[in-house]
Amino acid sequence: xxxxxxxxxxxxxxxxxxxxxxxxxxxxxxxxxxxxxxxxxxxxxxxxxxxxxxxxxxxxxxxxxxxxxxxxxxxxxxxxxxxxxxxxxxxxxxxxxxxxxxxxxxxxxxxxxxxxxxxxxxxxxxxxxxxxxxxxxxxxxxxxxxxxxxxxxxxxxxxxxxxxxxxxxxxxxxxxxxxxxxxxxxxxxxxxxxxxxxxxxxxxxxxxxxxxxxxxxxxxxxxxx
Amino acid sequence: xxxxxxxxxxxxxxxxxxxxxxxxxxxxxxxxxxxxxxxxxxxxxxxxxxxxxxxxxxxxxxxxxxxxxxxxxxxxxxxxxxxxxxxxxxxxxxxxxxxxxxxxxxxxxxxxxxxxxxxxxxxxxxxxxxxxxxxxxxxxxxxxxxxxxxxxxxxxxxxxxxxxxxxxxxxxxxxxxxxxxxxxxxxxxxxxxxxxxxxxxxxxxxxxxxxxxxxxxxxxxxxxxxxxxxxxxxxxxxxxxxxxxxxxxxxxxxxxxxxxxxxxxxxxxxxxxxxxxxxxxxxxxxxxxxxxxxxxxxxxxxxxxxxxxxxxxxxxxxxxxxxxxxxxxxxxxxxxxxxxxxxxxxxxxxxxxxxxxxxxxxxxxxxxxxxxxxxxxxxxxxxxxxxxxxxxxxxx
Ligand SMILES: Nc1ncnc2c1ncn2[C@@H]1O[C@H](COP(=O)(O)OP(=O)(O)OP(=O)(O)O)[C@@H](O)[C@H]1O
Ligand SMILES: [Mg+2]
Numbered sequence: 001x002x003x004x005x006x007x008x009x010x011x012x013x014x015x016x017x018x019x020x021x022x023x024x025x026x027x028x029x030x031x032x033x034x035x036x037x038x039x040x041x042x043x044x045x046x047x048x049x050x051x052x053x054x055x056x057x058x059x060x061x062x063x064x065x066x067x068x069x070x071x072x073x074x075x076x077x078x079x080x081x082x083x084x085x086x087x088x089x090x091x092x093x094x095x096x097x098x099x100x101x102x103x104x105x106x107x108x109x110x111x112x113x114x115x116x117x118x119x120x121x122x123x124x125x126x127x128x129x130x131x132x133x134x135x136x137x138x139x140x141x142x143x144x145x146x147x148x149x150x151x152x153x154x155x156x157x158x159x160x161x162x163x164x165x166x167x168x169x170x171x172x173x174x175x176x177x178x179x180x181x182x183x184x185x186x187x188x189x190x191x192x193x194x195x196x197x198x199x200x201x202x203x204x205x206x207x208x209x210x211x212x213x214x215x216x217x218x219x220x221x222x223x224x225x
Numbered sequence: 226x227x228x229x230x231x232x233x234x235x236x237x238x239x240x241x242x243x244x245x246x247x248x249x250x251x252x253x254x255x256x257x258x259x260x261x262x263x264x265x266x267x268x269x270x271x272x273x274x275x276x277x278x279x280x281x282x283x284x285x286x287x288x289x290x291x292x293x294x295x296x297x298x299x300x301x302x303x304x305x306x307x308x309x310x311x312x313x314x315x316x317x318x319x320x321x322x323x324x325x326x327x328x329x330x331x332x333x334x335x336x337x338x339x340x341x342x343x344x345x346x347x348x349x350x351x352x353x354x355x356x357x358x359x360x361x362x363x364x365x366x367x368x369x370x371x372x373x374x375x376x377x378x379x380x381x382x383x384x385x386x387x388x389x390x391x392x393x394x395x396x397x398x399x400x401x402x403x404x405x406x407x408x409x410x411x412x413x414x415x416x417x418x419x420x421x422x423x424x425x426x427x428x429x430x431x432x433x434x435x436x437x438x439x440x441x442x443x444x445x446x447x448x449x450x451x452x453x454x455x456x457x458x459x460x461x462x463x464x465x466x467x468x469x470x471x472x473x474x475x476x477x478x479x480x481x482x483x484x485x486x487x488x489x490x491x492x493x494x495x496x497x498x499x500x501x502x503x504x505x506x507x508x509x510x511x512x513x514x515x516x517x518x519x520x521x522x523x524x525x526x527x528x529x530x531x532x533x534x535x536x537x538x539x540x541x542x543x544x545x546x547x548x549x550x551x552x553x554x555x556x557x558x559x560x561x562x563x564x565x566x567x568x569x570x571x572x573x574x575x576x577x578x579x580x581x582x583x584x585x586x587x588x589x590x591x592x593x594x595x596x597x598x599x600x601x602x603x604x605x606x607x608x609x610x611x612x613x614x615x616x617x618x619x620x621x
Contacts, residue, residue: 060536060615081540088538099533099618103241115230116538160537 006069007167007199008034008057013066015052015222026052027063028222034201036167039194041210042203044219050203051172053219057201058091058170059083071167088116092161096173098153100145100160107132107141110159117164124163131159135189151182158189168199175209187212226543235551238523246555249519253559253597254566256509257590261567262574263505264586267498269571269579271491278487284321284455285355286482288313288448288465304477307433309469310349310448316468321452321461324349324356325445327436333429334401335389343385344428345402347436347445355451359425362386364396364411371410372432379407382428383415400429403439407431458482502586506593512559513597520552520605531609532617545610552602553595560594 015027026049034040042050055061056068059075067076075086087093092113100109107128114124132138135155145153154174161169171190175183187209194200194214202213210216218225239246290305310325317323327347333340346352350372353359363386367378379400386395398409407429416425437443452461462480469478524531531544564587574580 055615058536060618081542084535084538084540087536093536095618099529101530101533103237112534113537115226116534116540116543118226121227121229164538 005035006033007036007038007071008032009069009072010057011067011069013053013056013063013068015049015056015061016064025222027056030066030222030224032217032224034199036199037194037197039191039200039214040202041213041216042201042219043205043207043210043216044225046205048219049222050219052222054170054172054201054203057168058093059087084116088113089164090166090168092164092166092169094154094157094161094169094171094174096176098145098150098157098177100153100156102145105142105144106137106148106156109145109156110163112160113164127163128159131162132156135159149182150178151185154178154182154186155189158186162193166198168201169193170201172203173205174202175204175206183209226539226546231546231550232554234547235554238527238551239554242523245519249515250555250559250562252512252515253509253556253594254512254563256505256512256597257560257563257594258567258570259505259508260502260590260593261505261564261582261586262570262580263501264498265567265571265580265582266574266578267494267501268583268586269575269581271494271498272581273579274490274494275487278483278490283483284452284458286450286452286458286462286465286480287486288450288469289479289481290444290446290477291479304473305445305448306443307437307445309472310433310445312472313448313450313465313468314351316464317450317461319453320457320464321450322351322354323451324352324449325433326447326449327433327440327442327445328428329436329440331403331439333385333403335398338389340385340388340427342427343382344424345436345439346428346430347433347440348430349433352430352449355449357451358416360414360416362412362414363394364409366430367410367432372434375432375434377405377407377435378410378432380411380413380430381409382413382430383426384424385427385429386412402429402431405435405439407435509590509593509597513556513601516552516556516597517601517605519555520548520602521608523551524548524605524609527609528612528617528620531612532614532620535612535614536618541610544612545606548606548609549599549602552605553598556594556598556601557591560591563594564590 010030010032013027013030014025017024017026030053042053044050052061056063059070062076067074069075070086070090075083078086101112107125110128110131111124114127119127129138129141132141135158137152137155137159140148140152140156148156169190174186174190178186190200190202191212200213202209204210288305307325310323314323325348328344331343331345333343333345350367350369353361353366362383366380371378379402381389381395386392389395389400390398395409395412399406400409401407433445450461450465452458465480534544567590568582568587571580571582
């Protein structure tokens with residue numbers, strides 16, 4: 001049944017949150033197929049389930065029902081350690097609020113996923129510097145997050161997402177905390193990554209940003225519209 | 226995740242909150258410090274007592290009134306008589322020397338100087354031959370003929386002579402023991418030893434018959450026997466028992482060797498050491514609770530960081546190791562500082578009082594501090610490792 005043509009294949013995924021006896025249906029029967037090299041923008045109003053879907057795709061959360069094939073493998077039953085390994089090797093995350101470690105230099109932040117991948121220090125530092133250089137941040141290598149602008153921090157976060165060379169990049173409102181110029185820079189980077197073969201999923205509520213993706217998926221109350 | 230990276234992370238976390246880490250470490254320092262110091266004092270007392278007892282000589286044993294293990298009965302019972310001591314001496318000819326001992330606190334006086342806490346020891350002229358650690362500084366110990374003549378003669382202990390005569394030769398002078406005047410025939414040299422409250426320098430020796438009439442008793446407190454050699458000890462003990470059993474029953478007396486006394490006291494001081502160590506261990510436990518507390522705070526503060534690390538590929542075990550290492554590092558640092566300070570303090574105390582640093586207490590203290598780090602760091606570390614990455618990322 002799984003089709004190896006698809007890097008991501010989601011079937012009939014539902015996510016129901018239960019909090020204090022109240023049930024929230026965050027996702028309701030989602031079907032989604034993405035090919036290698038796709039660039040998908042997910043849009044929708046606040047609370048429509050965008051982040052929830054992204055967390056499930058990113059293996060940070062499990063659906064209440066439905067199946068998820070990643071690279072043709074059913075990952076719904078994977079244990080925590082296997083999921084951690086997949087997140088580490090196959091997925092790269094970019095968050096709205098950057099999520100860099102404070103008191104930690106840019107280059108060390110970039111290295112973080114490589115540390116958990118067990119890559120030796122010399123090698124990962126080398127890789128991180130190359131990535132920072134490509135993103136125009138070589139000068140910032142030894143700066144800490146509070147010494148950098150938002151745009152610079154987000155580019156460090158992108159470098160971090162790339163260090164283990166994952167095939168999928170997941171970005172939840174990556175331009176949400178940035179000014180127009182920095183936002184444009186980030187989009188430029190994502191587009192060029194896509195050109196080089198990375199599959200990209202981007203959450204945004206800005207129409208003109210969504211338009212830059214190859215596909216748009218619009219969520220409304222947990223359903224694809 | 227390699228150990229170098231883990232160490233770097235832990236050190237960074239610890240140094241990020243210097244004051245907090247210092248205070249937490251202090252709890253462990255105090256715990257380990259007190260274990261080492263208190264155990265050192267305990268074993269110091271132990272070895273002090275043991276040397277004191279063995280300074281009496283290993284060939285010595287004592288006959289005490291009251292049966293074996295009948296401590297209070299022994300103190301109260303009065304069934305040893307001077308005659309017993311004489312009988313024993315007769316049967317030990319060529320095997321050992323014997324002296325009776327009747328000691329009691331008394332007020333002694335020279336001119337207008339009074340000593341109230343001195344001991345009077347009623348003994349026989351053979352006393353210096355039995356207790357060989359007693360050496361004379363001036364004059365001689367009273368002789369057989371002096372004892373038999375009934376003349377009131379006295380030998381001063383070192384401290385008594387110090388107080389009355391400022392360490393000068395006082396032979397020929399007269400002092401009062403109670404109401405009776407005695408002539409000084411000798412002054413003992415410093416022995417530097419004490420047994421419980423019985424300071425062997427703060428004593429005067431008078432013939433036992435004089436002591437009996439002075440204290441109004443026909444009994445003696447003990448018979449001290451010194452075998453001529455260590456090999457003769459068992460024979461001497463047998464003879465003494467046989468002699469005494471002719472007049473007394475088994476329940477009337479008991480025989481204590483230096484070994485058996487020191488064994489009894491060692492047992493007591495061992496219990497003391499353990500009790501002190503136990504009290505100290507409690508303070509280490511409190512220090513450990515401090516570590517657990519601070520680690521819980523640290524985990525809560527770094528919830529977002531933990532979520533991020535998990536999102537980026539950290540396994541549960543990676544997070545567990547990170548926090549466990551942090552708490553172990555805190556407590557081991559505290560342990561090492563505590564050991565250093567504890568050894569230093571024990572060495573200082575050793576100069577003033579008694580204390581012996583025992584290697585096992587150092588090992589145990591160090592082991593405990595590692596253990597405290599692991600045990601008290603475990604719950605917070607497990608909590609950290611189980612955090613749900615999304616909830617952790619959303620945590621503000
Ligand atoms: N942990 C949770 N417990 C209970 N309800 C939750 C939880 N997380 C999300 N929800 C609910 O699920 C729904 C979808 O949330 P989600 O975060 O996916 O929305 P979103 O589309 O990302 O919104 P936004 O644009 O504001 O980020 C919302 O109604 C939200 O309240
Ligand atoms: Mg969202």
